[in-house]
Amino acid sequence: MSALLSPEELERRLREVGEARYHDKHPFHARLHSGQCSKGEVQAWALNRFTYQAHIPVKDAYLIARANDPALRRAWRQRLVDHDGDHDGEGGIERWLRLCESLGLARADVQAHRGVLPATRFAVEAYVNFVRERPLLEAVASSLTELFSPKIIRNRVEGMLAHYDFVSPESLSYFTARPEQARRDVETALGYVTVHARTPAEQQAVIAALEFKCDVLWAMLDALHHAYVAPGHVPPGAFVPVP
C-alpha cells in the first residue's frame, strides 16, 4: 500500500506525471512547433483541437453541477466565461474559430465538427464522461494537465510564428490569455486536491486521473499523426486537406 503523501510530495508526483506523459513530448507537437507540418496538417490540428475546446465548458458545467461547495463553483465558473465569453463574439471558443478561419477552414464546418477524426471524438467524449462519472476529486484532478500548458503554449506560439507564413500574432490570439488563465485554474484545482485527497487511495486516484487526462491528449495527437503525417491514413469521412 502507498503511504500518505505530504501536499508537497503529492504535487511533486503530479509534476512527474507531466514530465513523463504530457503531450509536449508527442512527435506531432515537435513537427507542429518546428515548422515541419504542411498547411494541411496545421488545419487538421486546429480542426480537431476545436472539438476539444468546444467540450471544455461542457465538462466544466458538469463539474459545477456536481460540486456542493459554493467556493469551488464560484472559482470554476470563471472557466465557462473564459471559453464562452460574456457576449457573442467573445471568449476562447470564438478565438479558436477565428484561428481556424485564418487557416482557410469554413467556420460552419468547424462548428459542426465536420471531418473531425473518430479518435478525437472518442477521446473528448471519454474526458467529458470521466468528469461526469468519476468522484469529484478525480474530476478536478483531471484538469491538472494545465500545470504544464503555459510552457507548451509559449513554445507553440514562438515556433509557429517563426516557421509558418500563414499564421500571425492575431490568428494565434487564443493563446495570449491562456497561460494566465491556466495558472489561476491550476491554483484552484491543485489547492482542492491537496486538501481533499486525504487518504493514500485518494491520492493515488488523483495521480491516476492526471495520467488518464494525459492519455486523452496523447491519443488525439496519435490519431492526427496517423491520419495526416505522410504517408497518412485519413479515416473515411475525415477532413482531407486540399493539396
Ligand SMILES: O=C(O)c1cc(C(=O)O)c2c(n1)C(=O)C(=O)c1cc(C(=O)O)[nH]c1-2
Ligand atoms: O494548448 C494546449 O496544449 C492546451 C492544453 C490543455 C491541457 O493541458 O489540457 C488545455 C488547453 N490548451 C486549453 O487551451 C484549455 O483551455 C484547457 C482546459 C483544460 C481542462 O482540462 O480543463 N485543459 C486545457
